[in-house]
Amino acid sequence: MSTRTLISPAQLARPRGKIVYWTVFAVVVTGFTLVFLGPLYWMISSGFKDSQEVVQTPPTWVPKSFTPGNYSHAWEVMDLSTLLLNTLYYAFGALAFQLVLDVAAAYSLSRLRPVFGKAILGMMLATLMIPATVLVVPQYLTVLDVPIVQRNLLNSPWAIWLPSVTNAFNIFLLKRFFDSIPQELLDAAAMDGASPTRVLWSVVLPISRPVLGVVSIFAVVGIWKDFLWPMLTLPDPSKQTLNVGIYSLSNGLPVNVLIAALTIASIPTLLLFLVFQRNIMSGLTAGGLKG
Amino acid sequence: MSAPSLTPSTTDAARRTLPRPAGPPPARGRFARSLRRNLTAHAFLIGALVCFAVFSWYPMVREFGLAFQKTESGHTRWVGLDNLTTVVNDPAFWQAWRNTALFTVLALLLGFAVPFVAALVINEFRHGQAYLRLLVYLPVMLPPVASVLLFKYLYDPGYGLLNEVLRFLHLPEQQWLQDADLSMLSVVIAATWMNMGGAALIYLAALQNIPGELYEAAELDGAGLLRKIWYVTIPQTRLILSLMLLMQVIATMQVFVEPFLLTGGAGPEGSTTTVVYLIYQYAFNFNNYGAAAALGLLLLVLLAGFSGAYARLSRADDE
Numbered sequence: 001m002s003t004r005t006l007i008s009p010a011q012l013a014r015p016r017g018k019i020v021y022w023t024v025f026a027v028v029v030t031g032f033t034l035v036f037l038g039p040l041y042w043m044i045s046s047g048f049k050d051s052q053e054v055v056q057t058p059p060t061w062v063p064k065s066f067t068p069g070n071y072s073h074a075w076e077v078m079d080l081s082t083l084l085l086n087t088l089y090y091a092f093g094a095l096a097f098q099l100v101l102d103v104a105a106a107y108s109l110s111r112l113r114p115v116f117g118k119a120i121l122g123m124m125l126a127t128l129m130i131p132a133t134v135l136v137v138p139q140y141l142t143v144l145d146v147p148i149v150q151r152n153l154l155n156s157p158w159a160i161w162l163p164s165v166t167n168a169f170n171i172f173l174l175k176r177f178f179d180s181i182p183q184e185l186l187d188a189a190a191m192d193g194a195s196p197t198r199v200l201w202s203v204v205l206p207i208s209r210p211v212l213g214v215v216s217i218f219a220v221v222g223i224w225k226d227f228l229w230p231m232l233t234l235p236d237p238s239k240q241t242l243n244v245g246i247y248s249l250s251n252g253l254p255v256n257v258l259i260a261a262l263t264i265a266s267i268p269t270l271l272l273f274l275v276f277q278r279n280i281m282s283g284l285t286a287g288g289l290k291g
Numbered sequence: 292m293s294a295p296s297l298t299p300s301t302t303d304a305a306r307r308t309l310p311r312p313a314g315p316p317p318a319r320g321r322f323a324r325s326l327r328r329n330l331t332a333h334a335f336l337i338g339a340l341v342c343f344a345v346f347s348w349y350p351m352v353r354e355f356g357l358a359f360q361k362t363e364s365g366h367t368r369w370v371g372l373d374n375l376t377t378v379v380n381d382p383a384f385w386q387a388w389r390n391t392a393l394f395t396v397l398a399l400l401l402g403f404a405v406p407f408v409a410a411l412v413i414n415e416f417r418h419g420q421a422y423l424r425l426l427v428y429l430p431v432m433l434p435p436v437a438s439v440l441l442f443k444y445l446y447d448p449g450y451g452l453l454n455e456v457l458r459f460l461h462l463p464e465q466q467w468l469q470d471a472d473l474s475m476l477s478v479v480i481a482a483t484w485m486n487m488g489g490a491a492l493i494y495l496a497a498l499q500n501i502p503g504e505l506y507e508a509a510e511l512d513g514a515g516l517l518r519k520i521w522y523v524t525i526p527q528t529r530l531i532l533s534l535m536l537l538m539q540v541i542a543t544m545q546v547f548v549e550p551f552l553l554t555g556g557a558g559p560e561g562s563t564t565t566v567v568y569l570i571y572q573y574a575f576n577f578n579n580y581g582a583a584a585a586l587g588l589l590l591l592v593l594l595a596g597f598s599g600a601y602a603r604l605s606r607a608d609d610e
Binding site: 004005006007008012024025028029032033035036037039040042043046054055056057058059100101102104105107108109112113114115117120123124127128129130131132133134135136137138139140141142143146147162163165166171196221224225227228232242243244246247250255258259262263265266269270272273277280281284 | 328329332335336338339340342343346347348349351354357411413414415416417418419422424425426428429430432433434435436437440441442444445449450455458484489492493503506507510516519524541545547552567571574575583584587588590594595599602
């Protein structure tokens with residue numbers, strides 16, 4: 001990279017500059033590795049210790065009593081397979097709802113321009129101004145008795161899926177991207193007799209792959225990381241998410257088994273991150289500031 | 292709404308003054324087209340619209356209602372400011388605001404400064420940037436329950452790793468989460484570890500947009516490292532810094548998950564009771580939705596100023 005930063009290249013090229021640079025570099029890399037990977041190493045390795053070694057002082061850096069059985073024990077005792085499947089079900093269901101409904105809405109607001117479109121967009125964006133935690137109580141009461149249809153959505157996946165659609169930030173990101181698509185492209189398709197649905201499907205969506213990727217990843221991660229809302233709306237232990245299930249069972253468990261469960265719960269999002277890190281990081285800086 | 296027309300001004304003006312049923316045939320065609328277009332557009336919009344109406348707008352209105360109502364044995368009535376007085380007279384009220392303010396100040400000292408300095412340093416490196424970026428963002432991807440319970444293990448006064456490190460350095464051991472004076476700081480450290488990645492990456496992107504010539508010019512004027520940071524880096528990233536500051540104030544004032552999971556919410560002597568935890572208690576432990584809504588409304592009013600400033604700044608950023 002040739003971009004100039006704080007320290008000038010000439011300064012760095014001098015012998016003294018080189019020494020300082022490499023010293024600082026070594027210190028920072030070691031420090032960051034210890035601070036950010038250290039706790040993760042501690043989690044994974046403690047999961048392999050037996051119940052005495054895990055609480056022993058001074059602790060051991062490498063597990064002496066190698067007990068991989070903690071992981072299978074945690075898997076069975078906490079019924080992690082159910083929790084994992086539940087979370088996947090909620091996350092990908094929410095993703096499907098957000099992709100279909102939010103994309104359609106953003107497309108309509110950006111390209112079809114209905115009457116009151118501006119006012120509707122404004123009201124959607126206004127929800128970003130309300131602190132989310134303040135709305136939790138009235139939202140919870142709404143889920144207990146959904147107006148008009150008079151349904152109680154407690155313990156039902158709909159309680160996760162439908163509110164997840166009200167993500168004004170997604171609509172904003174999608175609309176901004178759709179706005180940037182050249183009108184001639186859409187006109188050409190319309191000239192060939194394509195209906196709005198067809199234009200969306202065959203022209204807009206293929207171009208929008210990058211923004212759809214970002215929205216999808218954040219939708220899945222959002223549900224995966226959520227805690228308070230699933231704790232309130234899915235109290236039935238057999239319906240809980242990974243986060244809530246582990247939390248509610250955490251008190252009665254031996255430390256090493258609990259730590260093993262935490263490791264298992266962390267693996268899916270870590271894998272997702274390692275695979276999609278480029279998209280996640282670019283999405284963060286593209287949309288992170290506009291909220 | 293402005294379809295191209297061959298004879299614009301006169302017919303448009305005429306059409307506007309004509310009574311609707313007597314409109315000329317092309318206008319009716321246009322009306323039908325516009326109606327069809329609107330129907331299609333609203334068909335695309337309806338799903339999201341219903342979700343917003345039911346799960347966002349209606350609860351928003353309801354929040355205001357709840358704050359001034361009381362429900363007793365299935366009967367709801369308006370009680371004016373009763374809920375508000377209940378909330379303000381609760382001994383936990385001021386403590387919760389003090390704790391929330393303390394959390395916000397600590398979280399800004401750590402959570403605002405640390406990622407900025409980290410980004411500043413990472414940006415100077417000619418090697419290993421990708422690795423360091425990966426590291427800072429890693430904790431953001433972990434499920435919060437995993438990070439928080441891991442920190443609980445690290446903070447344990449007996450076998451926790453942190454006390455082990457203190458022992459190794461011959462420093463006095465701490466009670467961390469069990470110590471009323473230290474519990475909030477412990478929560479903030481854990482929260483910063485969990486959340487700083489996003490801010491660090493955003494600062495890094497902003498730093499990379501600073502034109503290099505500015506630094507060269509500053510050097511010609513004889514500016515040293517600190518002066519370059521003060522007169523070039525900070526002014527150049529001021530907008531993003533202020534946006535992130537506002538966003539962090541808004542987010543940290545609503546802190547809930549970290550204290551709830553680390554100390555059970557209240558913490559030793561109520562030292563980590565935050566405003567949102569108090570709202571949670573009213574609603575879900577005491578079934579007093581009115582008090583919860585009244586306290587929520589206070590938080591909303593307080594944060595509205597920050598949100599407004601944020602919206603204004605980010606609009607300025609768009610232009």
